[in-house]
Amino acid sequence: MSSVSPATTPQAAQREVASCREDFPALHQQINGHPLVYLDSAASSQQPAVVIDAIAEYQRHAHANVHRGVHTLSHRATDLYEGARDDIAAFLNAASRREIVFTSGTTEGINLVAQSFCRPKLAAGQRIVISHLEHHSNIVPWQLVCEQTGAELVVAPINERGEVLLDELYDLLDERVTLLAISHVSNALGTVLPLGEIISTAHRRNIPVLVDGAQAAPHLALDMQTLDADFYALSGHKMFGPTGIGVLYAKEQLLDAMPPWKGGGDMILEVRFSGTVYNELPYKFEAGTPNIAGAAGLGATVRYLNKFGMERIASHEKDLLDYLTSSLQKLDGIRLFGTAANKASVQSFLIDDIHPHDLGTILDHQGIAIRTGHHCAMPVMEFFGLPGTARASLGMYNNRDDVDRLIGGLSKAAELFR
Template sequence: MSKPAAVAQAAAPAAPAFDVARVRADFPILSRQIHGKPLVYLDSAASSQRPLPVLRAVEHYETALHANVHRGVHSLSQWATEAYEHAREIVRRFLNARSTREIVFVRGTTEAINLVANSWGRDRLSAGDEILITHLEHHANIVPWQMVCAATGARLRAAPVRPNGELDLEAFRALLHPRTRLVAVAHVSNALGTILPVQEIVRLAHARGVPVLLDGAQAIAHEAVDVQALDCDFYAFSGHKVYAPTGIGVLYGRESLLDAMPPWQGGGDMILSVGIDSSTYNELPWKFEAGTPNISGAVGLGAALEYVEALGRRAIGAHEHSLLEVATERLAALPRLRLVGTAPAKAAVISFTIDGVHPHDIGTILDSEGVAIRTGHHCAMPIMELYGLAATARASFACYNSLEDIDRLLEGLRKVRELFA
């Protein structure tokens, strides 16, 4: 497997701490032209791109190792099993989980949350119980709870968000109730970029004996995620937000909780023995992995997390933060532009609107300039409603974005203003 671009050696103070040109060279798609112009990809919060080490790891697996896992005695099956379980160990290390028994492979964040809602929720919740979320959640951390509430009679509560996009922690505390059975919150808001005070949230919830699920979809590529330091009970994320392929994700769960939870889906791989009347379930984590898993996806995820480790999470974070600062300052200076979400603690996501121009028009005009951003409600309609908006334009940054990308974004926005003068 090829090594990812190295972080630049410490240079003069003015020099960037991060060799973005070398990082960019790892991502083949970034050399594409869109409408005759070099691609500027500012939609990593929706899905990030994949570096060569990930593509090569998947290719190597598919061309040299593939067979079904946990089954055959033949060599390929053993190699495939090793590759799959090795990826699990990489995830464990990346999250600093205690054991690979706590790492369940799923399709993505959405499936991870649905797993908890169904397996943990349906057994334990009853009428009058409460699940506490926040107003800025992605639909994936709202709808599964609505469904389990409808099935059990439990009630979904949402802690409010201040106008700048910060969680109202006092209101959150007040909503923690003797009947609160679970807290489920985003680590980072996808629509606004707000980094939530998850450590404080966990502390408050645990003080009342309430377990906490963190939706890490937007955090995994940008924040240090140490599940032991966070002390969370569940942590969900998707591979494709952290430079891995789509269709693979992870549910971390505290072993004592996972152990007590029933399987969610039944089938092969999740059993030890099956009779016609009853079956014995497999151990953790396979108890939750019914059917043949996404083996090559897991291999790709392992390679992606190693890529991030090699670049250095701290270095990536610092690079993205400097882009966020520059872009925020330059966008805020534009006439008629309004930033949506200005919390002090933010990941590299900028949501904005321009008076008199609908975000979709902004998106189309930027696309014609080769600049890819997201426009719409970002699958977070409740927080959009709070701002009285149907949609925003959103630029999000990843390890491969550069200051030139911000220049191109600003040039594109000048075109928007010209056309909609």
């Protein structure tokens, strides 16, 4: 699908999704004798052929180390790697390519901020604020840095719908807070947080904000200059790109003032035993040989997403999430978790007292992939008093047939247990 004009009618939107599905080879296979229905994109989404091809093309014709070589392959590798950075800077509307640090994923980006930005500032009496909705990757790095420094980790509460209680969050944002670290979209419940309001409130109190954008990047249009987050972390494999590559966006003046986190090659200008001069941004934060193939793949990913436009992807997914939720609600014995007013692409649920792993296994026998368990958000599960849930999550390539197959599969599973 190469047009950028809006898909104006439901039929046009359907045709667009049908053509998009053709781009994803993994969707066209049989699993346990059934055509695959992939509803686990929040864990890892599938990749279009253009991304797979971009990685293969790098491996076949451009594989060499970046930045250092004078030979042609090294130039090709560098062009691919740095070209991807430019494409991602544009995709995020960052003010500068110096604000785009390649990481291995969201987890590494958050750890970088915890260790480089926060650790030197933290001491007993100071606080990091997070919410009860967070993924473990936006909890444990803060626990570690608090243990290292004597600072305190404080958690803003949520309600039964899975929304952060904003008044309670704002009450926590006082002069003791070094950073607010919060998700854009919850991976367990699908809640979309009102980040514009949260970030401007934190900034009025001089508190910088890190956003865990792992679940937003595949679903929402992102504009760093409008959002005004200080740090924004995302992962390639959640947004139809490869694993092992991600991005930490950070405001240039913050990155400039931060010490390097990891030491090694590429992050230096000069090394002497008497001392080292660090490289300019963003290389100061990219120690060692990077994931060049991953970056080439991620560049191809954002170019692919641009062909559709994130607004159109968001609108398609919103319709489909409404259809998924209303279809699930018709099932006997269904319990939905995550019913926030503003949601994206994820629905957690249970049926009767059937164990979610049993639901997931029975669905897999029918070729339907969902996620079951605690979704790396054990505090969210604890809030609902559950060990885990079943979770269906949508990507740009899913359609109503996928939802209908899920509902049919769940009805079968429920029959087996009744």
